[in-house]
Amino acid sequence: MSDALTEEFFAEVSDKYYPQVLEGLELLAAGDVAGGIEILSRPLHTIKGVTGFMPGFEPASSFTHTVESFLKKLQSDSLPHSADNISLAAHGVNSIFAVIEQIRDLGAPDQDEMDAVSQVLEAASGGGSAAGPAGASCLAVGQEQGRAIVRITAPRIHRKHQRDQIVGAIITQPQETPVVLDVSQVKTFGSSAWEDLSDLAGHWSISVRGLCGAARETFHAGNMDALMPLLPADDAPGEGA
């Protein structure tokens, strides 16, 4: 039965849940948090329940539960409807689909990525410390070919103290020195953090390298490429061809 269930489940995902989820995410992005979550709740509940019943897909069920809990907190106003939280919610929902597809295609999810998303959701809910304790350094500053390299070392940039550190690292550079923001170790980068940097972009020459994953999504969603050019992947010394 499990093969038949898997086949039927993915047919439903494709025909029914994707469209529902896309509609929910569009409402979320448009600021209708209650309406968006209302639409998201049915397909996510189904994914949680059915994957819990599908051998091998149990991790997807637990992960969906974590995302669902975050959405419920947003829905009940236990969490503020900030741009960062909405962005995290959308990332969590998208990650559910990545997880079920990984299990189907590869036999197992990317556990590190799944754990990282779970941790950042829990941290944003006030229950974890994925972004690190307040005051912990999230970056390292160095020099490279006449440029200041601000290398972000934390995998998640969402908290104010992290944003303040990054802004502080840039504004202490001479304005004639180009600044390279190296985010190659970063998985998620909140839109508020990009907005902070966009305020500096007219005063410092800031470029970005190593952009990947969900950090890329928030970067492009905020049209940051118009303010901070992206450097090629082989910009860092010793990398590339």
Place this chain on the structure above:
Amino acid sequence: MRALIAEDEFLGRKVLSAFLNTLFEVDVAVNGKEAVTAFQIAHAEGKPYDLILMDIMMPEMDGLEALALIRAEEHSKKLRPQVKVLMTTALDDAKTVIRSFHDGEAAGYIVKPVHKDKLFAELQKLGFVTE
């Protein structure tokens, strides 16, 4: 806490009642129609069920139809929280499993025979029992 067991087989009702009666005040219904009536009476009494164990294949009205009526009533009368429903059934075909979760918003699905550890694992997930 109150629980309703909707189950058409006498032995099934007896076993499930024995499992639950240490945790819940248990009522039983022998088909879907009775289950819907019991749900309505419990709300009218101001003591709604916390849990329903719902068989799917029952005479007169099956479990999925009964669950659809219960959800419709919760929706129209804005009854919150929704009652948690565990489907307890011999049917494990893909469409029925998916329909239970998607259309019926079931909280869980247990394929018969219902063993105590399987049932209590689901109750633990729902927060009715702790480890």
